[in-house]
Amino acid sequence: MTGVQGLDDDTLLARLRExxxxxGFSQIGVAAVDLSTAEAGLLAWLHNGFHGSMDYMAVHGMKRARPAELVPGTLRVITARMDYLPRDTPAGWQAIEWQRLDDPSKAAVSIYARGRDYHKVLRARLQTLADQLAEAVGPFGHRVFTDSAPVLEVELASRSGIGWRGKHTLALHRDAGSMFFLGEIYVDLALPVTDPAVPHCGSCSACIDVCPTRAIVAPYRLDARRCISYLTIEHVGAIPVELRAAIGNRIYGCDDCQLVCPWNKYAQRSSLPDFDARDGLDDATLLQLWQWSEDEFLRHTEGSAIRRIGYERWQRNLAVALGNALRRQPDPRIVTALRERRAQAGALVREHIDWALADAGP
Incomplete structure (x- = not known):
């Protein structure tokens, strides 16, 4: 079948994938723009307040489910998968991550955030891909997205064959698990659509059962207000007291629902150095990170997704984790470090320090 600019569909898709x-992308798909069947679920999620303080989720209304309204003229969405496990990830990496989570002295940073900011990596490469397509077919209207606009990423990924929606709401692939980023190019070209993904979760409920804060309230339904990733990254104010103990030593994000997922035994290593761990974030202690000044925080997180939460929330998260460490194993070094920082801390961090020290005695 002849497609865009005289290129047959198979040839065009083959070139895109090449x-x-x-x-550095692992997979390419193409989705149509009619996502009307996803609108009811989106509306119910927003109505229940599951988006928490992420008001931007509601502000854009149904544009998330209507690509042609978000970017007028859009006919197709090119979807892309980029694996992010660091190149040197050893066999049995899940067991190593569980061991870190079980060590109260260690700082647990979500794997995806240990390297370079994925927004920067994917956006530049998606634009290059769009430029290469334009060289082949001529100029066309397009817009690149990487978790940066009201886009139903997982819905588009599932419809284009990148992966199905897991019960934890993340995209899953039979040969790659869920340890990958998604990116999109909205285009005004009538590209051939690729086949949708077929779900393979079956009766498994491992991700639901393992969630420390019970944020996955039902299969395929996440209450962000309880999710540790939301609480440690998106949430601006105080972390709810009733959820602090469950956070453990997780100071930026949470991988539990992915670590336990059987499909992640097939997770792929990235081919890019961008996602290799920086500054020892795969083996740092809570006390080491607590000692960072704001200047040190900014220097160590330059080019990292972590920087966007700012120093105050970084310290807030660490204070909770240090408090949890104290409750598991009293350590005078932690008590001293928290007390030394309290006087100069702002109100938000001071409140979390006080909570951390509540059982430490005089």
């Missing part, structure tokens, strides 16, 4: 592979 270009994408050289850019």
């Amino acid at each position: 270009w994408a592979a050289t850019l």
Whole structure:
């Protein structure tokens, strides 16, 4: 079948995939723009307040489910998968991560955030992919997205064959698990649509059962207000007291629902150095990170997704984790470090320090 600019569909898709592979992408799909069947679920999620303080989720209304309204003229969405496990990830990496979570002295940073900011990595490479497509078919209207606009990423990924929606709401692939980023290019080209993904979760409920804060309130339904990733990254104010103990030593994000997922035994290593761990974030202690000044925080997190939460929330998260460490194993070094920082801390961090020290005695 003849497609865009005289290129047959199979040839065009093959070229797209070839270009994408050289850019570090693992998979390419193409989705149509009619997502009307997803609107009811989105509305119910917003109505229940599951988006928490992420007001931008509601502000854009149904544009998330209507690509042609978000970017007028859009006919198709090119979807892309980029694996992010660091290149040197050893076999049995899940067991190593569980061991870290069980060590109260260690700082647990979500795997995806230990390297370079994925927004920067994917956005530049998606734009390059769009440029290469334009060289082949001529100029066309497009817009690149990487978790940066009202886009139903997982819905588009599932419809284009990148992966199905797991019960934890993340995209899952039979040969890659869920340890990957998603990116999109909205285009005004009538590209051939790729086949949707087929779900393979079956009766498994491992992700639901393992969630420390019970944030997965039902299969395929996440209450962000209880999710540790939301609480440690998106949430601006005080972390609810009733959820602090469950956070453990997780100071930026949470991987539990992915670590326990059987499909992640097939998770793929990235081919890019961008996602290699920086500054020892795969083996740092809570006390080491607590000692960072604001200047040190900014220096160590330059080019990292972590920087966007700012120093205050970084300290807030660490204070909770240090408090949890004290409750598991009293340590005078932690008590001293928290007390030394309290006088100069702002109101938000001071409140979390006081909570951390509540059982430490005089």
